[in-house]
Structures are given as C-alpha cells and as structure tokens.
Amino acid sequence: MPVEVLEDGRKRVSAPLFDEDVRALHAGDVVLLSGAVYVARDAAHKKLLEDLDAGVPLPFDPVGQIVYYAGPTPERPGNPIGSAGPTTASRMDRYTPRLLELGLKGIVGKGGRGPVVRDALKEHTAVYMAALGGGGALAALQVRSQRVIAYAELGPEAVRELILQDLPAWVVNDCEGRDFYAEATAPWRRDDRLPESFRAGAKAPLD
Amino acid sequence: MVGQPNPDPKVAAFEAELFELCNALGIGPQSLGGTQTVLAVHVETMATHIASLPVAVNIECHAHRTGTKVI
Numbered sequence: 001m002p003v004e005v006l007e008d009g010r011k012r013v014s015a016p017l018f019d020e021d022v023r024a025l026h027a028g029d030v031v032l033l034s035g036a037v038y039v040a041r042d043a044a045h046k047k048l049l050e051d052l053d054a055g056v057p058l059p060f061d062p063v064g065q066i067v068y069y070a071g072p073t074p075e076r077p078g079n080p081i082g083s084a085g086p087t088t089a090s091r092m093d094r095y096t097p098r099l100l101e102l103g104l105k106g107i108v109g110k111g112g113r114g115p116v117v118r119d120a121l122k123e124h125t126a127v128y129m130a131a132l133g134g135g136g137a138l139a140a141l142q143v144r145s146q147r148v149i150a151y152a153e154l155g156p157e158a159v160r161e162l163i164l165q166d167l168p169a170w171v172v173n174d175c176e177g178r179d180f181y182a183e184a185t186a187p188w189r190r191d192d193r194l195p196e197s198f199r200a201g202a203k204a205p206l207d
Numbered sequence: 208m209v210g211q212p213n214p215d216p217k218v219a220a221f222e223a224e225l226f227e228l229c230n231a232l233g234i235g236p237q238s239l240g241g242t243q244t245v246l247a248v249h250v251e252t253m254a255t256h257i258a259s260l261p262v263a264v265n266i267e268c269h270a271h272r273t274g275t276k277v278i
Contacts, residue, residue, distance in 0.1 A: 184238065188234075188240045194228065194231050
C-alpha cells in the first residue's frame with residue numbers, strides 16, 4: 001500500500017503514488033519514506049531537463065515516483081551510503097514544474113518552495129516533503145541500498161536509486177495548496193516587534 | 208567570542224537587537240515554529256577603506272540563500 005497509516009498517526013509512504021495516495025497526505029503529516037526513491041540535485045536536474053529538451057528518454061520514468069534532493073557522500077566499507085541528508089529545495093524550483101507535468105508525485109528536500117512550485121503541486125496533485133536538515137548521518141541509517149542509474153560522471157550529484165526504510169520526513173506542501181511552514185510559524189511570529197517588510201503578508205523573497 | 212557579547216557596547220546593542228528581531232520571526236527549529244530561531248548573534252567589526260563597506264553574514268545552511276537586503 002503506497003500510504004499506510006500507522007497506529008501513532010504517522011504515514012508510511014512508498015512509491016508508486018497515485019493521485020488518491022497524494023490526496024491522503026496533508027500538510028504537517030509525519031511520514032516514513034520506504035522503498036525506492038530517486039536521488040537528484042542541481043547538476044542532475046539540469047541534465048534531466050536537457051535530455052527532455054533533446055528528446056532523450058529520462059533515465060527513470062517519473063510517473064508516480066519520489067525524487068529526493070540530496071548528494072550523498074561516499075560510503076565507508078560495510079555501509080550502503082555515506083551522509084545522505086536533504087539539500088535546499090528552492091534551488092530546484094526552476095526544474096520542478098516540468099517533472100511534475102510528467103507525473104512525478106513526491107519530492108523530498110528541505111526548506112520552502114516558491115509559489116510556482118506550490119501551484120504546480122496543486123495542479124498536478126503532488127506533494128513536497130521535508131527531511132531533517134542537518135541530519136545527513138541519521139538519514140543514512142535509513143538507507144538500505146543505493147545504485148547509480150545515470151550521469152555517473154557527476155559523482156555525488158549522479159542520479160541514484162535509493163532503497164529506503166522509514167526515512168522520517170514531514171509534509172510541507174500538499175496538493176490542496178497548504179504550506180505547513182507558513183502554518184507552523186504563524187502563531188510564533190511577533191509582527192509587533194518586526195519591521196514592516198518582515199511582517200505576515202509581506203512579499204516573501206521567493207515570491 | 209562565542210557566548211560573549213562584543214566588548215564595544217554599541218556593537219553589543221546591535222547584536223542584541225538582531226537577536227530579538229530574528230527570534231521575533233517565529234521560524235523556530237526546522238521552520239516548524241517556536242521562540243528560538245537563532246541561538247546567538249555575534250557581530251565583529253573592522254576598519255575598512257572609506258569607499259568600501261564590506262559585510263559578510265555567516266549562518267547555517269538553508270535560509271539566507273534566499274534572503275534579500277536593501278542597503
């Protein structure tokens with residue numbers, strides 16, 4: 001089952017995801033990612049889109065799949081992977097809508113997404129999740145295996161297939177347009193102490 | 208020095224002001240909300256040529272890649 005609700009309310013998520021699975025994930029949900037995800041970050045995304053423009057088939061079929069923004073470090077002998085934490089997702093904003101159009105259903109990174117991506121997640125019924133920033137060594141413990149599947153010349157930025165077992169993350173942007181970062185921080189924001197440009201409703205740098 | 212305010216009271220006041228403002232944002236750990244967004248702010252100053260006013264900001268990985276500042 002692609003989305004399995006555990007007794008404590010957490011949701012175990014495995015690709016392939018269909019629209020109904022994505023709709024079962026809501027901003028703020030704690031998820032455990034299991035099974036196959038595709039690792040790609042800046043350089044790989046650039047190449048993926050160049051391939052698309054050139055009519056070259058992608059190294060993996062994005063339909064229903066999950067992409068994890070990371071660039072793992074080399075593994076020590078006996079370990080499947082080195083550090084494997086998430087990287088800042090907003091740098092991939094320019095590439096994301098294209099992959100969502102092709103059927104990608106889940107993304108894992110860290111930090112907020114811009115309005116274009118938030119709208120595209122809604123339009124294409126997809127979900128953006130955040131893993132623990134700064135927790136690369138912990139994340140590595142949830143990786144069972146890795147396999148480079150494309151662009152090996154990119155080294156740590158090559159596209160990899162990772163098999164995960166319960167990598168913790170949380171849903172930030174769901175397919176209904178909710179933004180958990182905005183919701184979680186609003187009650188704590190002290191607009192009375194902030195200059196106008198930093199208050200709620202001010203144009204965010206990404207917007 | 209870590210854990211100590213700048214010895215210059217003017218700079219120390221600036222550190223305190225920035226600290227208050229950062230935590231008023233309510234971002235909190237991992238941007239999940241809270242009173243603690245920064246643990247400390249340290250400002251170091253050095254004299255420069257009058258025509259150049261370099262400013263360097265060092266923080267942890269994510270947030271200020273997307274920051275903007277009007278000077």
